[in-house]
Amino acid sequence: MLERQVNTKMTDILAESVFATSLVLLIFYIFHVGRAKALNKRPGWTWVLAGLCVLSFTSTMHFWRHLDGAAPEGDPDGAWAYQIGQYVVGFLGGMVLLTVGLLRVVADSRRNEQMLTATVEGISEGLIYFDANDRLVLVNGKIAEMYPLARDVFVSGVSYETCLRTGVETGQWGPEDGDDVETWIRRRLDHHFNPNGAVEFNMPDGRIIRVEERKTRDGGIVGVRADITDLRQARREIEAQRDELEKLNAQKDRFFAIIAHDLKSPFSGLLQFSKMLATRSSSMSPKEISEYGKMLHRASEQAYKLLEDLLDWSRLQLDRMEFEPAAMDAKQAIETSLNRLGPLASAKQITLRNDADLKRRVHADAHMVDTILRNLIDNAIKFTPDRGMITVTSGEVGDFGFIEISDTGVGMDPGKLEKLFRLDQKLSSKGTKGETGTGFGLLLCKELVEKQGGQILVQSTEGRGSAVRFTLPLHPN
Template identity: 50%
Template sequence: MHIGSRNDGSAPPREGSHRLKDELYALVRKDPAVFEFLQNGSLDGMWYWDLDSPDDEWLSPRFKSLFGYADDEMPHTTAWWQSNIHPDDLAVVQANFEKHKADPAHPFDQIIRYRHREGHTVWVRCRGLMVRDPDGTPRRMLGAHTDVTALKQAEEALERRTADLEARIADLEDKEQRLETQAEELVTLAENLEDARARLEELNAQKDKFFSIVAHDLKSPFNPLLGFSELLAVQGGALPPAKVQEYGALLHRAATEAFKLLEDLLDWSRIQLDRVQFDPGAVDLVGLVETNLGRYRLAAQAKGVTLRADDLETLCAYGDPRMLDTVVRNLVSNAIKFTRDGDEIAFASRADGDVVVLEIRDTGVGIRADRLPTLFGLGSRQSSKGTGGETGTGMGLVICKELIERQGGTIAVESVAGQGTTFTLRLPSA
């Protein structure tokens, strides 16, 4: 092909243009081979549509080969592409055609799908420009195709891989969540096992202590029983009445101690085996205290101890009346046991939110600080003689704690040796 020079008499380039651009445009107009080179080298097909005769459309050979056809196998009409374009994309093309027709500034540019001769899909970027009369009436339309199938396939592959990756991430997150849940369950199980182990150790300790009590403490009261009864059986006829009476009193005391210990052991064992009937209801604290004041008034007077109930409020606790009576009875009995002539035992009650509080205070001998932490435990059961020589089994406070906790309450103790003791019961309000 021949490229002309400025010496051929051609007009100088227009202002704002470039001489080589103008030269190229002139070559395209002058030499068809240049146009063929451009459309074959940079596009995947061209089309030129007669809008005055809508069935007529020139389709370039490269347009046809993109879909698997030779130049002579596809007619120059609109019928082929309108029947082989994806129905959804045909609607898009028609909509953009109308918009571009009405407004030249609206681009005719979309990615559409065609059916290849062999059945697979070819993705094409289809761009077009309407050729209009001076009055703006569309007469022709020039279009160009660019094959973007590889790009769309890569895009779809990326989407599939992204979806697969997201699914794997979701699966990993789900597995992580399940592992966290299992870890939490294992921690809870370990904690439960530890609690169960601690409880088992506690029960074993209680069992060992129980057998120790049965083997030693329950046996101890029977030694004087056996000794004095044998003495009476062998020498009873030769003993003076006063001696027989003395031995009889000792026998009675030993029998009473044995019976009380046996009774406490049975109560404790029934509680452990959950064989104590629990029949809760509203319990009047004033009535509960007054019952025990009447029960122990003479015993307190005998020791010169004053019983006071000046600070009782009219309150009701929710609990089993028999169990609560057992608790108060034990605490009052203990208070009398460890008070002296001139001391006093006072009762007080108050409301604290949804809890009622009952306090039993005495000004007795108190409890040593080293004994307070284990005061309610069977494993550290200790029994001290009272100020009047009274004895006990050492199980009363153990039973009190069990009974109070069975009712959803708590029992606490404060004491100063030589100054007195306060037991505080906290129970659900009725």
């Protein structure tokens, strides 16, 4: 009897302890549920914990109170049935909580998986993951879009080497820089297993793919693929714009240099000769006055031509120069220019020959053609020594007519010839009689020719002379 009472007392103490523990766990559960809801989480494991607590409490109470499996002594049969009912209700309640918890854990897991899938698929770059055994685990749809010819190889469990070889077989990618297939695959595998920053690959279809891979803590490899073709194109365009801006800046510097230096020279002559005539004309002979008058006229003419070229060039740059192409007789334009520049050639006893034989008319702007001929023939006279010869020829090449001015002058070396049409290079040089020149006229001629759809070409041999040919479209009628 005494032993029975002791056992009952110990059972009561144990039951009270289990009850207190369960109560603490229940309070924790309620607090955890509240926080989880505030954080918009799914506390599935809390439901599992609560179910286990109820099952543990019910089972313990039943085990310790009824170790012999019989009804307590002195208890009526109705009390025993009532206690059994309590146990069944507690057990079923615990199982419900446990089942609900497990269902919520499964639902949360699926929801998290869906969120992860949506996140991975929403990435604009291709994402691929290989585990520590180099088996494909995860790949998003962007990879299939980037590699359409090899899309079928990206299945779970395939190795990276298999992906490489399949891509080569389908023509999706392949060796670069003359490598054979095996060498190329070894290099790609080495970069895959020992990633060290991003690498760019040129695809056979012209695209550029940037590959960046990193190792994970568990030994796997996660890789990101990005199509940077448009980015590279944009960079090339930016670089081209930068180069163009640098070129324009050099042209601006050269333009101001011409204005500051080369335009100063003819005006210095004007001031000097006009001052001589103003202060000493009374003591000069008529012959001296005539000579100074001629020098004054040449200086004025030189300044006027340079100003005219500068204005034409500036109008071209601002797209404000009038351009009115029409049918014109190139042979007549050549004759007019030769007659206008005849006195300059005669002063150096230079023979001007007009061998132009272009029978069809050209489609060009008469003012621009006149400016081109004036500059090219004047240049030829300037750099041809006394008793030399300048010949103008013309003809047809396909749908274009050409005019060529050749001379027996001093010519140019290859270095100077290469810089001939560059405004950022200073090419001022003196003629055979000390005539000043800026090289600006040739640049203007090039732009005027190209404005009309033609091309200009210069051939020169130092000590033997030069030949400048430019083309103009033939008039259709």
